[in-house]
Amino acid sequence: MSVKTSGIGTGGLAAVLALSRIFSEAALLPGEYIGYGMQRFTAVVLSFILAAAVWLPLYLVMQRAGEVSAPDLVCGCGRAVSGFTGTILSVYLLFCAAETGFRAHCYASGTAFDSAPSAYFYIFTGAALLFAVSRGLKPTVRAGFLAFAGFLLLLALIVLSLLPDIKMDRLYPSLIDDPRSLLSEVLDEFSRSSELLLPALLCRGQGCKPAKCAGICLLMSCGGILLMTFLYNTVFGHLVSLLDYPFYALSSVSDITLLHRINGIDVMIWVSAAIVRLALFTFAFRETVSVCFSAKKAAPVCGYVFGAAALLISDLFTAYPEMYDSLNNVCSSGIPLTAAAVMLAAASGTGLALKNKGKAAER
Amino acid sequence: MLERELEKNTVNVRALMKNTSDLTMKYAKAGGVGVCVISCDGQTDTNRLANLVYRPLSGIDPSVNDPDRIAAMIGGELLIACDEKPVESAEEIVAAVTAGFCVILIDGVAKGWAIGVQGFETRSVTQPENHRNIRGAREGFVEALHTNMSLVRRRVKSPELVFRTMTVGKTSRTEICVCRMDSVSDRKLENEVIERLEKMPLSLVLESGFVQPFLEDKHPLFSEVGATERPDVFVSKLYEGRIGIIIDGSPFALYVPKLFSENFIMLDDYVEKPVFALFIRLVRYTAFLVSILLPGFYAALANFHPELIPDSLLRNLAAAESLTPYSVLTECVILDVFYEIMREAGLRLPSNVGHAVSIVGGIVIGDIVVSAGLVGAPMLLTIAIASISGYIVSDLNNQISLMRFVFILAGGLFGLFGLTVTAFVFCVSACSAESYGMPFMSPLSPFSAKAMRDTFARAGWRKLARTDPDIFDGGEGK
Numbered sequence: 001m002s003v004k005t006s007g008i009g010t011g012g013l014a015a016v017l018a019l020s021r022i023f024s025e026a027a028l029l030p031g032e033y034i035g036y037g038m039q040r041f042t043a044v045v046l047s048f049i050l051a052a053a054v055w056l057p058l059y060l061v062m063q064r065a066g067e068v069s070a071p072d073l074v075c076g077c078g079r080a081v082s083g084f085t086g087t088i089l090s091v092y093l094l095f096c097a098a099e100t101g102f103r104a105h106c107y108a109s110g111t112a113f114d115s116a117p118s119a120y121f122y123i124f125t126g127a128a129l130l131f132a133v134s135r136g137l138k139p140t141v142r143a144g145f146l147a148f149a150g151f152l153l154l155l156a157l158i159v160l161s162l163l164p165d166i167k168m169d170r171l172y173p174s175l176i177d178d179p180r181s182l183l184s185e186v187l188d189e190f191s192r193s194s195e196l197l198l199p200a201l202l203c204r205g206q207g208c209k210p211a212k213c214a215g216i217c218l219l220m221s222c223g224g225i226l227l228m229t230f231l232y233n234t235v236f237g238h239l240v241s242l243l244d245y246p247f248y249a250l251s252s253v254s255d256i257t258l259l260h261r262i263n264g265i266d267v268m269i270w271v272s273a274a275i276v277r278l279a280l281f282t283f284a285f286r287e288t289v290s291v292c293f294s295a296k297k298a299a300p301v302c303g304y305v306f307g308a309a310a311l312l313i314s315d316l317f318t319a320y321p322e323m324y325d326s327l328n329n330v331c332s333s334g335i336p337l338t339a340a341a342v343m344l345a346a347a348s349g350t351g352l353a354l355k356n357k358g359k360a361a362e363r
Numbered sequence: 364m365l366e367r368e369l370e371k372n373t374v375n376v377r378a379l380m381k382n383t384s385d386l387t388m389k390y391a392k393a394g395g396v397g398v399c400v401i402s403c404d405g406q407t408d409t410n411r412l413a414n415l416v417y418r419p420l421s422g423i424d425p426s427v428n429d430p431d432r433i434a435a436m437i438g439g440e441l442l443i444a445c446d447e448k449p450v451e452s453a454e455e456i457v458a459a460v461t462a463g464f465c466v467i468l469i470d471g472v473a474k475g476w477a478i479g480v481q482g483f484e485t486r487s488v489t490q491p492e493n494h495r496n497i498r499g500a501r502e503g504f505v506e507a508l509h510t511n512m513s514l515v516r517r518r519v520k521s522p523e524l525v526f527r528t529m530t531v532g533k534t535s536r537t538e539i540c541v542c543r544m545d546s547v548s549d550r551k552l553e554n555e556v557i558e559r560l561e562k563m564p565l566s567l568v569l570e571s572g573f574v575q576p577f578l579e580d581k582h583p584l585f586s587e588v589g590a591t592e593r594p595d596v597f598v599s600k601l602y603e604g605r606i607g608i609i610i611d612g613s614p615f616a617l618y619v620p621k622l623f624s625e626n627f628i629m630l631d632d633y634v635e636k637p638v639f640a641l642f643i644r645l646v647r648y649t650a651f652l653v654s655i656l657l658p659g660f661y662a663a664l665a666n667f668h669p670e671l672i673p674d675s676l677l678r679n680l681a682a683a684e685s686l687t688p689y690s691v692l693t694e695c696v697i698l699d700v701f702y703e704i705m706r707e708a709g710l711r712l713p714s715n716v717g718h719a720v721s722i723v724g725g726i727v728i729g730d731i732v733v734s735a736g737l738v739g740a741p742m743l744l745t746i747a748i749a750s751i752s753g754y755i756v757s758d759l760n761n762q763i764s765l766m767r768f769v770f771i772l773a774g775g776l777f778g779l780f781g782l783t784v785t786a787f788v789f790c791v792s793a794c795s796a797e798s799y800g801m802p803f804m805s806p807l808s809p810f811s812a813k814a815m816r817d818t819f820a821r822a823g824w825r826k827l828a829r830t831d832p833d834i835f836d837g838g839e840g841k
Contacts, residue, residue: 009809112668113780121780128784132791139795142808146790149807264664264671268783275787 008141010208014216016144016276017195019151021221023273024100024192025228026247027107035185036240040229042175043182047189048222054338055196057345059211062200065352069204070344071291076351085347086292089201090285092340094310095331096194097281101125101314102324104274111248112267118318122311125275129307132279137202140283144276151269155227157262158250162235165253170237171230191334195221195277200344201284282307364452369470373399375453376460386460393420393437393469394427401456402465408482416465416478430471437467437476446479458536485510491592491614493757498634503592508538508611514594515542515601515609524601527553531560532568539574542607549604552799556606556619571613578608578619580797584762584789587798589621596630620798622805624818626758627651632821640821647755648819654752654763658695659770659782661745665691667778683739692775694738698746699768701728706750706764 028034035043058070065073071089075082105121108114113121132140176182199213232246235253243249251263285306290299317324330336365372373388380386385404390397400416419441427433438449446464450456451474456466463481488510491503504511512526527541539560543553556578563577571590578588589605591597592614600618601607608617627647632640664672665680672680687694705724709717729747733740753763766789773781796803806814816822816830 012809108780112671113778113783120777124777124780124784128787131788135791135795138802139791142794142802142804143787143790145808145810146794146804147787261671261673264668264779268779268786271780271783272787272790275784 008138008206008208010213011216012145013141013199013202013206013208014213014220015148016141016280017198017213017217018220018224019144019148019273020277020280021192021195021217022151022224022228023270023277024103025225026245027103027270027274029106029244034229034232034240034246035181036233036238037172037177038175039177039182040185040233041226043185043189044222044225044229046182046186047193048218050186050190050334051193051196052218054190054341055193055214058200058341058348059214061345061348061352063211065348065355067204069202069210069287069291070200070348071288072204073348073351073355074344075291075294076355077347081347081350082292085343086288088340088343089288089292090306092194092197092336093281093285093288094306094313095327095336097278097285097306097310098313098317099324099328099331100274100277100281101311102317104271105314105318107245107248107274108267108271110244112264113271118315122315125271125278126308126311128275129278129282129311130304132275133282133303133307137206137283140276140279144273144280147269147272147276150265151273154251154262154265154269155224158231159227161262162231162250162253166231166234167237168234170234187334188332189225191332191337194337194340195280197340197344198280198284201287202280204287278307278310281310365450365468365473365475367471367473369397369399369468372453372456372468372475373401376401376456379453379457380460389417391417391420392425393433394423395425396428396430396433397470398433399468399470400465401460401468402480403460403463406461406463406483407465407480411480411482412465415480416467420467430469434469434472434474437469448477450475450477461536462538488514494592494596496593496629496631499593499630500595502594504594504597504609504614504616506612506614508540508609511594511609511614511616512540512542515598515607518594518598519544519601527557529557529560531563531565531574533566535567535569537568538611539568540609542601542609544601544604547602547604548606552619553606555799556608560608568610569612571608571610571615571617574608574610575617578617580799582796582803583792584765585623585793585796585803587619587621587796587803589618589625589758590615591618592616593630599630620801621803622798622801623793623803624805624807626756628817633824637821637823641819644819644821650752650755651759651763654749654756655766656770656782656786657749657752658699658745658767659772659774659785661742661774662691662695662771663774663778663782666775680739680741683741686736687739688736689738691742692771694742695746695771695775696768698738698742699771702746702750703764 034040061073062068062070071082071086074085077085101122104125105118108121109118132143195217196214199208199210199217203210203213228247231250232240235250236243236246240246248263248266251266282303286299286303289302290296295302366375377386377388385406387402387404389400389402391400392398398420400412400420402412420437423433423436423441427436448459450459450466456468456475456477459466459477463479463483464477465480466475466477468475485507486505488502488505490501494503502514504514508528516524516526523545525543525545529539529541530536531539541553541557541560559577560574563574565573565577568574575586575588575590579586589600591600594616597607597616597618605618605620608619610617627644632644635643665684669677684691689697701724705720708720708724712720729743732738733743749767753760753767756763769789770782770785773785777784794802794804794808802809805811806818813830816826821827822830
């Protein structure tokens, strides 16, 4: 047998990021977000095209720069710009992590884990997160890849067990029913593409290519979400918006009695995915602190503080859901994500240009 | 350094060996010169000593009186034994004598000759006790190093196989042989193994288990060093580029690096049809998961998520559990601990008594605890299935026992959520293990599509024969 001896691999990281992206889809409150009919497919495809367009400049800059991370390039713009970009990135990452914790808790308490009270959910999730972060990026991504393999197996089981229940006539041909709702769905879906930021922050020294990783992640996520949407629509039809968690519910509607119970496994995979997602945001924050704020020594401690803060904010969202709703209304417009992507691309591009200029002057 | 006077040399050797009772010194005349043959009682074969040493010495013409002439005859002209080396100090004499050599000292010569006449009792080559298979060879490693080396050499009659012997342990002076296949092995890996062995601070090395921790990286649960009793398995590991270590006195040979997926690969897989190998490997992976997760999963479902259990089954389980005085978690813990006690007792007792213990423990006590209403039959069945499944992956037996217990506690106390977090922690922990720079969980994660032809599935021999057996991907390890 032949095995890889180093790094986390482009495909491995992309798969884990895709799992994180699909988690944020599966752990949604569908009554509010998920539409019904072919318009949904159009919305998903358009949102991914938009995401690719927004993140493309950053990865084009990174490809030109070679083996460096985005914060490395930003540092070339000077301390003030790097500190400002680092602060914005940190806030954005913190919100993404807190949202992950909140959604994971909502999902766990609304499904088979309804026995998990808030306090001990956050304590145990925090402990698992602490363990993963202390072990490092490589083991976390590798464990996440195993969870991804579990998700694929689960998806295959669900598809197999649901084959008799798939009703193609529930897909009606109209691609756009209501342009305003389509726009809102596209922006909402697009706003969940924050995983695409992570290759730019995490790939340095890990044996994987950021642009390729983001591309693979984009395709895998799009394929996975389209398949899930297909199953929601063909099995549940217009009932999809009435279900709390369609992917969880899909596991229970099969004719094969034995497979009814795989919804327990479903929850296990999504909770693992949530912890991996939280860990990845923590590693990204550590990289930001380490490079943008030139605080290499303090970065590990800051990472633990970040994880704890994210879980505390999640708990705060649980206590005050209206606070989460107001923040989410802003975020689901896609403005924070676009701002982060554009700002990072601009700062990295400037950093690269200044670096090249300096080199030319030296010559 | 040795003196020219025979008496002084023998006194020195006797003093160095603290006048031990098993030291034998035989004084005689070779030609017209006094000689002394030093050996250790029980370490030498008396027939070989008589035929290879005493007879040639006594055959020297008595008219030869020159010690240097006698020395030249012993050192070169006489055909005494194939294993012969000069010794030049009392310490060297002691090392040779305790290793089963006899040493010839000549009066008037400041040098001696160690002759290989080892003849201690060893166990004959028999079928391995722990790693049995259906169609493979019936030979297993024994305790004698040189017999084990010959078992390996017999399977690879090529200069590609390289042995390098060394001595470890200040007191025991145990011989260790480091083996590799020259064209596929990583020289850096071999050097690291040798370096770790040389730096080992042990003074007594009696078993491969003494050496193993010094070859491992510090992972609390999984060992990144493999051990096998089978020469054929050992050779196949060397052929994949691993480094082998054979230790004198141990019937287990070690190899590094070892990966998680290797625990599920058996020699029999390669003699059966690929489709059967695929099936049986999937059964092994399933058995591993069942063994560690089933009791914990049962405790979690029964305590926290009964809605996930099908109705008819739930009614039966509830009926059985309502007759017992303990909670599901308590029952699960009691039965698991009881099973571990029986297993430990069965391992340590002589085989005849061990069978009796198994029968009494398994059938009599198992039947009685259910009929007496102490534990429910479903719980007994769950633990029994989990325990039997654990035996399928025998190399991970200890890890399975520990993980099963932790999962029982996590599932019983915190439900599926506890089980999920524990599984995640174990996953991260296993993924963080690296064996000599190689991820322990590869080729599962990091994933290698190329390696999948011999991980879950086993490709046919026509396909395997065309592929590179080397475990290092793209030469990174070289």
